[in-house]
Amino acid sequence: MSLLSVxxxxxxxxxxxxxxxxxxxxPEGMLLAVIGPNGAxxxxxxxxxxxxxxxxxxxxxxDGRDITALSAAQTALLGVIRTYQLVQLFKDxxxxxxxxxxxxxxxxxGIAAALFRPRWVREQEGRLRDEARELLAFVxxxxxxxxxxxxLPYGQQRLLEIARALAAKPRLLLLDEPAAxxxxxxxxxxxxxxxxxxxxxxxxxxxxxxxxxxxxxxxxIVVLDFxxxxxxxxxxDIRKHPDVIAxxxxxxxxxxxx
Amino acid sequence: MTLLDSIxxxxxxxxxxxxxxxxxxxxxxxxxxxxxxxxxxxGLAAIYGVFCTGLNFxxxxxxxxxxxxxxxxxxGGYGTAILCAGYGWQPLPALVVSTxxxxxxxxxxxxxxxxxxxxxxxxxxxxxxxxxxxxxxxxNGLTQGYMGYSGIPxxxxxGYELGSDKAQLVALIFFLLAGVxxxxxxxxxxxxxxxxxxxxxxxxxxxxxxxxxxxxxAAFVIAALYASVAGSLFAHFIGFISPEVFGLQMVxxxxxxxxxxxxxxxxxxxxxxxxxxxxxxxxxxxSELQDVAYCAILIVILxxxxxxxxxxxDARTARRAEVSTSAR
Numbered sequence: 001m002s003l004l005s006v007x008x009x010x011x012x013x014x015x016x017x018x019x020x021x022x023x024x025x026x027p028e029g030m031l032l033a034v035i036g037p038n039g040a041x042x043x044x045x046x047x048x049x050x051x052x053x054x055x056x057x058x059x060x061x062x063d064g065r066d067i068t069a070l071s072a073a074q075t076a077l078l079g080v081i082r083t084y085q086l087v088q089l090f091k092d093x094x095x096x097x098x099x100x101x102x103x104x105x106x107x108x109x110g111i112a113a114a115l116f117r118p119r120w121v122r123e124q125e126g127r128l129r130d131e132a133r134e135l136l137a138f139v140x141x142x143x144x145x146x147x148x149x150x151x152l153p154y155g156q157q158r159l160l161e162i163a164r165a166l167a168a169k170p171r172l173l174l175l176d177e178p179a180a181x182x183x184x185x186x187x188x189x190x191x192x193x194x195x196x197x198x199x200x201x202x203x204x205x206x207x208x209x210x211x212x213x214x215x216x217x218x219x220x221i222v223v224l225d226f227x228x229x230x231x232x233x234x235x236x237d238i239r240k241h242p243d244v245i246a247x248x249x250x251x252x253x254x255x256x257x258x
Numbered sequence: 259m260t261l262l263d264s265i266x267x268x269x270x271x272x273x274x275x276x277x278x279x280x281x282x283x284x285x286x287x288x289x290x291x292x293x294x295x296x297x298x299x300x301g302l303a304a305i306y307g308v309f310c311t312g313l314n315f316x317x318x319x320x321x322x323x324x325x326x327x328x329x330x331x332x333x334g335g336y337g338t339a340i341l342c343a344g345y346g347w348q349p350l351p352a353l354v355v356s357t358x359x360x361x362x363x364x365x366x367x368x369x370x371x372x373x374x375x376x377x378x379x380x381x382x383x384x385x386x387x388x389x390x391x392x393x394x395x396x397x398n399g400l401t402q403g404y405m406g407y408s409g410i411p412x413x414x415x416x417g418y419e420l421g422s423d424k425a426q427l428v429a430l431i432f433f434l435l436a437g438v439x440x441x442x443x444x445x446x447x448x449x450x451x452x453x454x455x456x457x458x459x460x461x462x463x464x465x466x467x468x469x470x471x472x473x474x475x476a477a478f479v480i481a482a483l484y485a486s487v488a489g490s491l492f493a494h495f496i497g498f499i500s501p502e503v504f505g506l507q508m509v510x511x512x513x514x515x516x517x518x519x520x521x522x523x524x525x526x527x528x529x530x531x532x533x534x535x536x537x538x539x540x541x542x543x544x545s546e547l548q549d550v551a552y553c554a555i556l557i558v559i560l561x562x563x564x565x566x567x568x569x570x571x572d573a574r575t576a577r578r579a580e581v582s583t584s585a586r
Contacts, residue, residue: 168467
């Protein structure tokens with residue numbers, strides 16, 4: 001059974017049909033990419049899956065459960081963790097603290113626990129800090145733990161956002177254009193990180209503009225155009241698909257794709 | 259890569275806590291030897307310190323705006339006044355009961371109000387302060403209106419009153435340090451990080467499973483509890499309250515303290531409260547130029563230390579400034 005199942009999602013903004021009966025499946029363990037030209041409805045789709053927006057019609061199923069009506073926080077608590085296209089860091093927190101917030105979903109403790117710090121809270125904190133350092137080392141920010149997040153260069157802010165999402169131990173990781181604004185080297189490093197996350201057993205759903213990145217790492221690709229799925233398949237299928245070529249024709253970013 | 263090299267390494271240290279504690283105790287000791295007037299000024303500074311430490315939960319940690327926290331100080335003050343002066347209660351049970359009442363009211367008022375954001379939240383909380391002010395004037399039977407409540411006994415435990423202002427000052431400093439300790443504990447925890455995450459990005463916080471409304475409400479109620487305690491302490495320390503005591507002046511003063519000391523830091527509110535309280539006294543010699551000098555100092559501090567005075571002693575913030583300069 002699929003981990004995520006998107007069934008007939010439609011989203012209207014007034015007269016604009018942003019998502020038009022979109023359906024696809026994301027099996028457990030897969031690295032699936034959603035691509036499409038600007039305005040194809042990719043981010044809207046992500047916002048619906050992650051509970052930020054409610055669809056006009058259609059349903060989202062996660063792990064056999066209908067999650068369409070859940071809020072963003074409720075969706076996250078189930079293990080569907082997303083990043084944003086525009087970096088959304090906690091700028092007044094240090095890099096390490098940002099990652100610690102990521103583990104909110106898998107930890108417990110409220111005001112009383114904070115005040116009295118019983119043994120289990122101290123142990124939890126210690127374990128979290130160790131894990132945070134490991135995660136930061138994993139994305140290449142091992143030395144930056146004590147720096148305030150807004151002091152990181154842009155590329156590293158993106159990596160921090162991924163480390164923070166990983167701290168939530170996601171069952172499904174949604175990455176919204178993680179390579180946006182990165183240079184070639186940074187994109188290559190990012191691709192490597194995403195592949196390693198996926199090999200580690202995390203299902204990844206990725207929106208991306210950077211075709212070369214997608215073609216290299218995605219095991220399956222869904223192509224959107226004008227809010228509709230116009231093709232689905234492996235990188236090879238997509239490369240040859242006539243509708244995809246038509247949708248992208250004349251678009252220089254895909255010259256190497258065709 | 260030079261930028262990266264310059265900001266990595268070494269666990270930085272914050273010297274704010276030891277400096278603040280020593281400064282506070284030093285000032286108290288000095289006041290003991292000096293005169294009663296200074297003791298009163300410091301006592302009020304400690305009360306404002308409690309108030310601002312609470313406000314900092316909501317405005318600093320959670321990053322929300324409240325212009326109406328004086329309402330909860332009024333609740334605490336009047337609760338203590340009515341229970342102690344009106345019904346002859348002991349200070350501590352009166353403090354506990356009025357604080358609980360303020361907390362429950364904050365919960366009830368905060369639940370709908372905190373759906374608002376930014377300027378709208380600021381206006382709604384502002385209205386809350388004005389309403390409390392009006393009620394404290396109009397509800398004569400309960401509050402004695404403009405006349406205010408007098409004859410409130412000083413702080414004390416089990417029938418033993420802290421007779422002198424100096425003894426009361428020690429108690430106030432104790433309350434203040436306890437308040438800061440709680441603030442620090444909560445700040446460095448799962449709860450505190452979730453609250454501070456909301457100030458950074460509500461979108462990202464909810465994407466990590468943080469229930470925004472719940473944590474904002476918690477921060478609001480905590481701020482109200484502190485405000486109420488501050489109000490009760492004020493009533494005991496001065497022995498008299500009236501609607502004016504918890505008026506707009508209190509909002510303006512507490513904002514000045516918060517920003518001057520360092521909003522969002524543990525010790526900033528305390529440092530701000532002490533400095534803003536002492537400054538008029540230190541400038542007294544300038545007679546008519548006093549207000550001008552006061553404002554000039556405020557402006558200079560806010561321009562050159564925009565993160566507040568607490569940031570001067572925090573290696574992390576200092577380095578933060580350093581990095582931003584070298585990145586330019």
